[in-house]
Amino acid sequence: MTTVVRIPEETHEEVARIAAFRGEQPGHLIAEAWREYIANHRAEFAADLEQAAKLLRDGTLEELTAFVNRSVPARAKRAAARLANGTEDPE
Amino acid sequence: MATAETVLCRSRMVRSMDRPESLVGHTVGGNYVCKGWELRVTKRCLEDDLNADDDAPFDSILGLHVVKAFVKDRQGVTYGTRQVSPIECRPEVWVLAQGDRHRGATIYDPEQEIVWLIAYGKHESGSPKEFFPYCKGLAKKGTLLPTEEDYEGLLADRGGHFAEAVRIEAPMLLLVASRTEGEHRCTVGGSLGAGLCVEVSTAPDATAITVAFFATEVEWEQGLTLLAAINPGKWDPVPRMPSRDLEDGEVAFTIMLEKEEL
Numbered sequence: 001m002t003t004v005v006r007i008p009e010e011t012h013e014e015v016a017r018i019a020a021f022r023g024e025q026p027g028h029l030i031a032e033a034w035r036e037y038i039a040n041h042r043a044e045f046a047a048d049l050e051q052a053a054k055l056l057r058d059g060t061l062e063e064l065t066a067f068v069n070r071s072v073p074a075r076a077k078r079a080a081a082r083l084a085n086g087t088e089d090p091e
Numbered sequence: 092m093a094t095a096e097t098v099l100c101r102s103r104m105v106r107s108m109d110r111p112e113s114l115v116g117h118t119v120g121g122n123y124v125c126k127g128w129e130l131r132v133t134k135r136c137l138e139d140d141l142n143a144d145d146d147a148p149f150d151s152i153l154g155l156h157v158v159k160a161f162v163k164d165r166q167g168v169t170y171g172t173r174q175v176s177p178i179e180c181r182p183e184v185w186v187l188a189q190g191d192r193h194r195g196a197t198i199y200d201p202e203q204e205i206v207w208l209i210a211y212g213k214h215e216s217g218s219p220k221e222f223f224p225y226c227k228g229l230a231k232k233g234t235l236l237p238t239e240e241d242y243e244g245l246l247a248d249r250g251g252h253f254a255e256a257v258r259i260e261a262p263m264l265l266l267v268a269s270r271t272e273g274e275h276r277c278t279v280g281g282s283l284g285a286g287l288c289v290e291v292s293t294a295p296d297a298t299a300i301t302v303a304f305f306a307t308e309v310e311w312e313q314g315l316t317l318l319a320a321i322n323p324g325k326w327d328p329v330p331r332m333p334s335r336d337l338e339d340g341e342v343a344f345t346i347m348l349e350k351e352e353l
Contacts, residue, residue, distance in 0.1 A: 025339065027339040027340060028339050030339075030340070031306070031337070031339050031340050031341065031342075034306050034340075034342060035328060035330060035342060038328040038342065039328055045315075045328075046325070048311070048312070048315050049315050049318060049319055049325075049326060051315075052312070052315045052316045052318075052319035052320075053319035053323035055316075056257075056258060056316070056319050056320055056323065057323065061254060061255060064254045064258075064316070065247075065250055065251045065254040065255075067254075067312055067316065068250040068251075068253055068254045068310075068312050068313055068316055069246070069247050069250035069251070069312075070312050071310055071311065071312060072243055072246045072247050072250060073239075073243060075242070075246055075310070076239050076240075076241075076242035076243040076245075076246055077239050077242075079200070079202070079203055079239075079242040079246075080236075080237060080238055080239040080241070080242050081239075082202065083182070083200055083236055083237060084236055086181030086182070
């Protein structure tokens, strides 16, 4: 089973080159980059985690929902654009 | 900007494609939950074609002929027997028929696992909304397919369900994980929520909880809420699960708890 991640073409080419050089799959390299990103953004991660914990502890369901849905506008934009562009799911 | 597609592997075991039994056949906001997907009506179709509010909950329109047909014919399969033509559109637009007169148009978005009812009209020559010319007109105007606002409604309803489920389900899954040898694979909020793996490792004076999920499937805020609901303490990213390496696209976090914190 697979899923698709859209990245700029030049980034994809660079990832593919580095992955080939290291004898790895591009997906593996991207996952590694994600883990490095998390490691390098600990402060942001900790602040958001604290906010989630506070909302779970003291917040209303509406406030927690608003936090969970923080990225909905951006995700909705991507989903609608993908559909309008007729992109097929390779699955 | 030009884009390319990078394919990441993900585990079939982690992600349950089926919605929880308790939700199948029920509505969640504007969604009707089927086993492997949901049904929803676009805002334009709700307002212009069904004379309903553009944010009408699904259960408020269940009595309409075309919505009855939508549920009956699309809860088992995502497509119909014939396409609306001559619309050249991707994804395919399928005809939904109820009796001789009522006609609907549906599409399936596999990435979001949603079947949309995008138009309704009558199969009557001369009717102001004669189905096939009406659909063709909407396609020509670029208003046939779901919009950004439609997806906002869909994702917000799913997020609301996740927020509701996480508080109840997270303590339960931790309990089950602590009684499971090795890794416990589960979902929170069913497929409307997030799939994850939880492993609890117990030592004499401390316990480690490690949680993994796919960064491509679980949104940042969902992931953080999951972790905070399992334990509100300090989680750290880790490169592997205690009993295995991570799969491509998977991320893991761990928290160490002293005995008295449990």
